Amino acid sequence: GAGVSQSPRYKVAKRGQDVALRCDPISGHVSLFWYQQALGQGPEFLTYFQNEAQLDKSGLPSDRFFAERPEGSVSTLKIQRTQQEDSAVYLCASSWSEQETQYFGPGTRLLVL
Amino acid sequence: DQQVKQNSPSLSVQEGRISILNCDYTNSMFDYFLWYKKYPAEGPTFLISISSIKDKNEDGRFTVFLNKSAKHLSLHIVPSQPGDSAVYFCAASALEYGNKLVFGAGTILRVKS
Numbered sequence: 377g378a379g380v381s382q383s384p385r386y387k388v389a390k391r392g393q394d395v396a397l398r399c400d401p402i403s404g405h406v407s408l409f410w411y412q413q414a415l416g417q418g419p420e421f422l423t424y425f426q427n428e429a430q431l432d433k434s435g436l437p438s439d440r441f442f443a444e445r446p447e448g449s450v451s452t453l454k455i456q457r458t459q460q461e462d463s464a465v466y467l468c469a470s471s472w473s474e475q476e477t478q479y480f481g482p483g484t485r486l487l488v489l
Numbered sequence: 490d491q492q493v494k495q496n497s498p499s500l501s502v503q504e505g506r507i508s509i510l511n512c513d514y515t516n517s518m519f520d521y522f523l524w525y526k527k528y529p530a531e532g533p534t535f536l537i538s539i540s541s542i543k544d545k546n547e548d549g550r551f552t553v554f555l556n557k558s559a560k561h562l563s564l565h566i567v568p569s570q571p572g573d574s575a576v577y578f579c580a581a582s583a584l585e586y587g588n589k590l591v592f593g594a595g596t597i598l599r600v601k602s
Contacts, residue, residue, distance in 0.1 A: 380532070409589065418493075418578050418592030419533070432587050467532055474588050477523070480532035 378402070380481035382468050388487045389458045397453045397484045401470030408451050409478060410443055411467040419467050425451060426474060458488045492516045493581050495593035504602045508566040512579030512593055515560065519581040523590070524553060524564045527576045536577075537564070569600045 381400045389395050401408050407426055411419035412435075421435040427448035436443070440458075445451040455462055465485050469478035494513045502508045510524075520541040525533035539546040539553045539562070546553050552565045566573055576597050580590040 382532075407588075411590075411592075416594070418495075418580075418594050419590070420592070421589040424587060424589055432589065435589070469532075469590075475521075475584065477535050477538060478590060479535060480525075482530070482532045 380468055380470055380479055382466075382481040382484050384484060385482060386485050386487075388489065391460060391488055392457050393488075394454065394456045395458055395486065397455075397466050397486070399451045399453070399468030399470075399481060401449065401451070401468070402479060405470035405472055405479075406448075407471045407474050407476070407478075408445060409469040409471075410451070410453050411469065412437075413465040413467055413483070415464075422453070422466075455486075458486075460488050462486060463488045491594075492519075493579055493591050493593040495577075495579055495596050497596050498594075499597040499599070501599045501601060502569045504571055504600055505568045508564075508569045508573065508598055508600065510564040510566075510577050510579075510596050510598065512562050512564075513560060514562075514581050516581070516583070516591075517560070518583040518585050519591075520584060521582045521588070522553070522555060522562050523580045523582075524551075525578045525580060525592075526573075527578060527595070533578055566598075569598075571600050571602045574598055574600050 410422040413419040424432040425445040440456045465483040523538040524536040576595045579593040
């Protein structure tokens with residue numbers, strides 16, 4: 377079956393611009409995670425959904441970051457008033473349940489100029 | 490505070506030999522450990538995992554060893570193949586924390602033919 381997909385794959389934004397990153401999880405996966413990966417680092421947790429409920433958003437770096445999953449399937453990560461330090465790869469992962477293996481999408485590479 | 494550490498940024502191994510990738514952790518609450526492999530411009534791909542109740546898990550050429558007392562795990566690849574060349578990430582999770590993954594910084598493995 378299809379894996380996790382993310383769009384766009386690449387995004388260049390001017391500083392101060394708002395961006396929206398989309399994640400389509402594997403069909404039927406209840407849990408969805410967002411991670412941020414800076415250059416040369418491992419992914420870092422941003423937020424977690426179980427169905428449409430956002431159960432943990434402790435990793436979101438500021439209130440400019442907002443995530444939603446209104447129907448318990450597709451999720452969108454929105455970054456308002458982007459800053460240069462937001463430049464990173466944003467990874468989405470999904471799993472059957474909270475305790476199952478997470479499967480990652482290809483990521484969205486965001487560059488803020 | 491880096492809770493998961495991969496102290497070797499890179500490793501070079503001859504084809505056919507064993508590759509050993511190491512990972513250390515500091516948080517004794519972690520109860521599940523995973524290895525992911527990542528090619529450029531792709532998301533991390535799940536390789537193998539181990540629960541804290543085990544000390545070894547094997548899947549084909551890949552074996553993961555866990556030493557809880559030392560808070561250390563390692564991934565063995567035997568025999569190594571050129572297609573194994575990638576970045577390898579160690580990750581840990583805890584049921585207490587909702588199973589969000591905490592990643593190391595990664596080790597670049599290069600298998601020479």
